[in-house]
Amino acid sequence: MPNRQPILQKSFNRELFSLVLPIALQNLVSALVISADVLMLGFVSQSAMSAVSLAGQITFMLTLFYMGLSMGAGILVAQYWGKKDTATIQRLLGLAGTFSLCISFLFFVVCVAFPEVLMRFFTNDPELIRYGALFLQPLSFSYLAMGISQIYLGVMRSIEKARFSAWISSACLLLNIALNALCIFVWFPGQPGHAVVAVAVATVCARWIELAGCVFHSLLQGPIQLKLPPRDGMQRKLLRDFLRYTLPVQGNYIVWGGALTVTAAVIGHVSAELVAANSVASVVKNLAVVLCGGVASGGAVLISKYLGRGELEKAKQIGRRLIAYSLFFGVIAGAAVLAMKIPVFALVRLSSTAEMYLDGMLNICAVYCIAKSLNAVTIAGLFPAGGDSMFGFWCDTIVMWGIVLPLSYLCAFVWSVPPLALYAVISMDEFVKLPAAIWRYRQYKWLNNLTRDFDSASSHPS
Incomplete structure (x- = not known):
């Protein structure tokens, strides 16, 4: 059968990009x-x-x-989707949504009660603390809506309903931008304090409308509905599976994201110009890697689906193709960062020092995107899709907290290196992780079927 391989590749490409493009669009919207x-x-x-x-x-x-x-639930959801077991997927949505809403409420309470305390962690500039607290307090009301909507949209992506996620998120983004424009240019021009508060309220409105869209979709045409999970023996077994595969992924995100938050605090205590430049550089970098994230998320859904069907060899072949795509899109993302320099400098008003910092940061970001794309597909895509989620947790713990953060602290507050050198040190994590990620990928320990057969009396974890 000489033509079978090209046919399989074309089928995979259609499946992948039918997921990648909507997921990339939603990643773009989220950014x-x-x-x-x-x-x-x-x-x-x-x-x-x-x-x-x-x-x-x-x-x-x-x-x-x-x-x-979303990733922890998505690992199991996509594998059960491969088995067409929508009843179990419904239970997983209830589990993930319950945890998400509890965490959102905690963030809401802390941000409403202590906005200035939170801002002092990031900067000692009184003006930045004041504006940040003005923004954070009303913004926290959006967290209550996000606690439900983000999990629902994540589950929709995992059952190959990414178009709805992209559509509702895009519509709410456009609404948010329109409200922002009214706040900044019509209602409160030249009034920074009022504009900051109004922009936060605009974001809250957009998030609650997004939630309303999710609720209507769930009730009217969603294959999975928003409702509380039942309490029975099957749910307890599923809870154990959910925690087993979610906690390492959650820990990985917290370790990685917590380190990024600390590096933002380090930058915030170096200079206001560096903060301003980093604000813009982060936006450009996040926009550039949306396709990379789409490939990682879409690939993870497909890998999980095939693993749930027991098609391990096909999942292995798909993994190889995803690695090639990740390298290609990483180079594209780096080129996009450099291409965005001219429009960014034309649009954003910065001091001359901040502009100099931003130019150097974007050059560093362009190279960073290549390693970021490869790590996204392996550490955040393939490995968790097959249940190998502990690797990412330990990798980020060692690299971020054992290497990058101590070096960043020393560079900023002991050695007083130039700001761009500090930014290069902060951005080195993806390159340090890359050799370990490739080595782990070649071991193929991520090829695992994680589903249970709940219809069998002798059901047990894979």
């Missing part, structure tokens, strides 16, 4: 939600933009919990 607030407030003042960027680190930390829960 733009807080980025739109940051960039648009750049038209008000550099301080307002920098403060909102730092306050956004709190939302970023909460998003890490959503990502961990």
Whole structure:
């Protein structure tokens, strides 16, 4: 059968990109939600933009919990989707949604009660603390909506319903941008304090409308519905599986994202100009790697589906193709960062020092994107899809907390290295992790079927 391999490749490409493009679009939307607030407030003042960027680190930390829960549930959801077991998927949505809502409520309470305390962790600049607290307090009301909507959208992606996720998120982003424009240019021009609060309220409105869209989709045409999980023996078994595969993934995201938050705090205590430059560089970098993230997430769904069917050899072949795609899209992302330099400098108002920092940061980001793409597909895609989620946790713990953060602290506060050298040290984590990720990939320990047969009396974990 000489033509079978090309046919399989074409079929895989169609399946992959039918997932990748909507997921990449939703990743783009997710990156733009807080980025739109940051960039648009750049038209008000550099301080307002920098403060909102730092306050956004709190939302970023909460998003890490959503990502961990979505990935942990998605590992099992996609494998059960391969078996067409929608009843178990319904239970998994209830489990993940319950955990997500509890975490969201905790973040909401802390942000409402202690916004200034949180901002002081990131900076000692009084103006940035004041603007950041003004933004964070109203923004926290969006967390209650996100606790449900983000998990629902994540499960929709895992059952190959990524188009709905992309559509509802895109519509709410456009609404958010439109409201931001009214707040900044019509209602409160030249009033940074009022504009910051209004932009936060605009984001809250968009998030609650997103949740309403998820609820209507669930009730009217969703294959899975939003409701509380039942309490029975099957649910207890599923809870053990959920925790077994979710906790390492969640730990990985917290370890990695927590380290990024600490590096943002390090930058925040170096200089306001460096904070402003990093605010813009982070937006550009996040926008550039959306396709890389789409390949990682879409590939993980397909790998999980085939593993759930027991097609391990096919999953292995797909893994090889995903590695090749990740390298290609990593190079594209790096080129995109460099291509965005001209429009970024034309749009954003920065001091001459901040512009100099930003130019150097974007050059570093362009190289960073290549390693980031490869690690995203392996550590955040293939490995968790097959249940090998502990590797990412230990890899990020050692690299981020054992190498990058200590070096960043020494460079910033002991050796007083130039700001761009500090940024290069902060960005070295993906290159340090890459050899270990490739080595782990070649061991193929990530090829595992994780599903249970709940219809059998002798059901047991794979």
